[in-house]
Amino acid sequence: MIIKQLVLRNFRVFRGTHIIDLAPKKRERELHDRPIVLFGGLNGAGKTSILTAIRLALYGRLAFDQSSQQQDYINQLTSLIHNGVSQTQRPDDASIELIFTYNKGGKESEFTVTRSWKRGKKDKLSLLQDGAHLEELNYEQCQGFLNELIPHGIADLFFFDGEKIAELAEDETGNILRTAVRRLLGLDLISKLRNDLAIFTKRQYAKQLSTEQQKKIRVLEEQQNSLGFKAEEHMAALDEINAQIEFLTLQIIKFEGQLSAQGGAFALTKTQEEKKVDELVKDKERLEKALRHECDGTLPFALAPKTLYQLLTRIENEAEIKQTKSFEKELTSFLEQLKADMAFRSRETSIIATEAISDQLEMYMQAKPKGDLLFDISEREAGIIKYAIEQGSKSSWQRFDDYRSELTKVENMLEQSSANIARAPEDDQLLDIFNSLRKLDVKRIEQKNNYRFHIEEAKKFKQQQLDAAKQIQKFHDAERDQYGFVSSLKNAEETIGLLDSYTDVLTKARVKKLEANFEMAYRKLARKEDLKLSAHINPATFDVELVDENNIAINRKLLSAGEKQIYAIAILEALAKTSGRELPVIIDTPLGRLDSYHRDKLINHYFPYASHQVVLLSTDTEVDEKYFVDQLRDDISHAFEIKFNAFTKSSSISKGYFWELTKEIV
Template sequence: MIIKKLVLHNFRVFHGTHEIHLTPQNNSQHQKPIVLIGGLNGAGKTSILTAIRFALHGRLAFDGIHQTRDYLAHISALINHRADGTSSPAEANVELTFTYNKDGEESEFTVVRSWKRDAADRLALQQNGVPLKELNYEQCQGFLNELIPPGIADLFFFDGEKISALAEDSSGQLLKTAVKRLLGLDVIERLITDLSIFTKRQNSLQLEETEQLKLSEIEAECDRLRLSIEQFRFSADLAKNRLDFIAGDIRKLEGTLAAQGGAFALSKNQEQLVIEELLKEKAVLERNLRHECEGSLAYGLAPKTMRTLLRQLDGESESKSVTNFSEQLGLFLEKFKEGLKSSPEKIQTTIKEMMESQLNNYFSSKPSTEILLDISDRETGIINHAITHEAKQSWDRFHIAKGRLAEIERALEDGARNIERAPDDQQLLNLFTKIRDLDKKRATAYDEYEHLLKNIKLTIVKQLDCERKIRKLHDSVRSNHGSTTAVSNASVTISMLKDYAEALTAARVKKLEKNFSDAYSRLARKDDLKITARISPDTFDVELIDQQKNVLNRKALSAGEKQIYAVAVLDALAKTSGRQLPVIIDTPLGRLDSVHRQNLVDNYFPFASHQVILLSTDTEVGETYFSKHLSSYVSHSYQIEFDSNNLSTRILPGYFWSYAGGLN
């Protein structure tokens, strides 16, 4: 398949008609598969990808849209709002021309999808310039779905968000879904279902009249239950919308309440209680500080003076000891001299002189301090302990209490400001009342929503029970009347299809594992983990295996490894599908570092397919990447520019700078 041309008319940011020629212009020397389309964010790159997918697949191009009214609202939003004139209804269309080779024969198809605001889209299809008028809308869409199945197209037409979602999918659910679509099991399952319906219809013809009547009643009940389920679901959607609207109104009122000081009002009473506790603690601290000031704290106010006082007290104590000793010694000497009187006078004189000389030497070595304070040793000990121990402990307690008092003062100031900010209760009473009423409505709406969900579950159970009864009747017919040839063939075919699905799954899974390993090794950096994939053919669970055969947790991969892993998965899925489709990638490099980007530019873009349409910003594929890595593979390029004055985008040849390649 080659996409030759895309025409946009009043589509999203594209006002008027715009043609984009997309056929790669290869030369004889080198294949140039890349068509590069550059644009800043918001210029309309994603609109091009959306237009191609919408042209091909209609409603199936959009995820999460199931109801017709949602689809009509969505496609109405795709119309450029400048196209809404007053004299004619707003209308838009997209036209896609592509070639497709089927059964060895190449044909050119042109798809034109047009629609008006709040109306269903119309679809026209041409083959080799001839309109296929015999096909209605459903047949045209079915034909396109057969050519390019939506599930397969998702593997070739994707954007950076799909890469990111696949990279961050720790459960592996997205990959399992992609593998199932790739294998085409949905087609086999649909065929099995159709054959099962055929066998049931054939069996019903063999029922007796009473059994047919019973079967008709059960089938009618089954249809009624199916309709009830749809009605319950519709009502549940409405209830959910009401619930969302009420929640939105509550959020708005809560925002208004917060803007008017509601948060302070809610905490006003709490602030007042906290302030009361702080004031009590403040009074206790102030009393403790006064107690410290009245006690030993004063000794620490003049440490030098206190040291001088202690030296004076120590000196006086020692001087007193010397004086007391001298007095006692004097009394002793007087008695000693009385005892010497019986000795010769010369001996008395010699002893007295020796004693006086020794005593003078002894007392002259003792310090002499003037007695100023004259306090007892007990009082000196009390003062010494107070200065050296109690004063330090008192200072420590004083500083702790002082610091806590400062914290309390700041907390009291903050609390006072918060109370001042709080509006009067009467001022917010109206808002509180509205919020309370809406809370009641929300509770009622939630109960209604839960009740509808329960009804849906109960009705589904009843429907399943009816279907079991229908199957039981058919089974009884087969056992009583045997099988016709057609029914027998259908049963055999169902068994064969199941075996075929199993064999196909095993073969494709092995090929997918190999393609992933090849793609990841080609795209990863040298220092990245070397990983392979292991896929269960029964459950489609996907495990990543490192070089040591350990199963990896996807969360353990770095951000760059996750992105490369996702691109490798998409490349492997595309290669395994066996389809020759173009690859369209929107903003592919936004979350990659420079080395991973270069690997992708060198080893993926030029070889992803025979036609690669890149939708990029100037920061993703910059001038360096283009000139050194991509230029030899680029067929031609476009630049899309958004005019904020006209709210429209225009398409120009070239790519951001002076280069203008391709179409001349």
């Protein structure tokens, strides 16, 4: 296939008619091909519109979302019509014309696809083959013809943008690649043939049934269709309900944001904070009372340890002084008595003895402490004071310190809670928001209950539909067992079995070829220091596992950004080559996330060889002047520059590229 020409009329940023020549051309006296057609444009100029137009021309609704409703498709088409500078200058219609050659059945034909539409209207589709209208085809048949000519699933491997590469590179689940492999293998066609054969066998069995049995089957089939319709109604209601739930959730988030901005978080906990304050006040009073109790006890003794040490020393000295005085008094009395007794004895002896005793007593008493008694307390009182100072005051101080620390914490918590209460607005200020939130929450709960109801109803009708299908199958199975196979039924049944075997063989062969193509593409694009990756694909589940040169599985998360991009492009190239289709490759914003080294790899080893026709839609920072002049000049057939005019709010396409030197080369 070669896309020869694209004609845009009032499409997106392109006002009026723009004819774009896309067919690659050789230079005179050159033997090698020049496959690349290059478009240059800044962001917003209209590069993506080229890719979108080609996909829309070929696939219609499938270019957007195959699950979208008809009205959604009409709205999307309307949004693609050029808006103009003002409301009065807006065109009311748009069209795309795509001319391409395609080799079908060994014969090359030229096809012209024209898709046109008006605001708020469904599109019209016409198809010419070699200049002749295919008038026998209506819209659906014409679209089906294009889908068979270039299957949508296969074209996804050839017409893509940088976001698709990024999406595939960042896909850690493997779902995107798994879907691409399924489309590539063409299993949907085999499945369709298998279903057609199954329908054929069922109809043949039905012909052999009695009139009464056929009547019962018709009733069951009508019941099955009715149940299926009811199940679909409930499933459709689920989509609408889910949208309402999402809308209500967004509204709730909005009001919660307003609530938070106005101190709503503090308002929600205001009552709790007030209760907490009451408890903290009680704790504070308890601790303050305990502290006062300690102050009334032995705690003051701990406040002046040096002075109290001197006090204890003084008390001990006074105790010794008292003992000394008591001893001196007793001894003096004893001496007086002794002198009286000795008076009756020898005078000289008495004098000598008395003097000796007095001298000894004086010497003994000189060593004893002397002084006045300041306190004159008893021994019991001294013991009480000593215990209070040495032990009681220490215990009291420890309790005092614990109470004080706890009181500090309580006071801090009181301060914080009081601040939270102060931050909370008055209830009247938030009443409207609270009421709105309450109403929205009630509505959301109702919708969730409604959602569950429709889910259960859909399950019920689906189960009843399945039961009806089983009853129909029982009739067919019973008839088949009774009458055996006629030749056509036997052939159909055998063909179904052969299709299953063929599917297995085809899958294994294509998977093996895909693995080889990926390894070849990745080796060509990766740097020497990159991981040496291979792909192992499970033929049953189509799960893709990356392995290194040691056959060890690689976690995609561990790949660098550049390796992920190269991996994605290698996968796309491998899928395209494995498909066996000779289709153009169209890439929008191909180098956006790559470093300079990986860009060099793609410029030198991918773009010139990706296909016989390669359309690149690039910014000036991707395929820059250096790449254009030094590396791609011999592979570029021709180039265009897309310029956006802010005054007219439209873009124009001219020959050449961004810089004068590149225009001279073109």
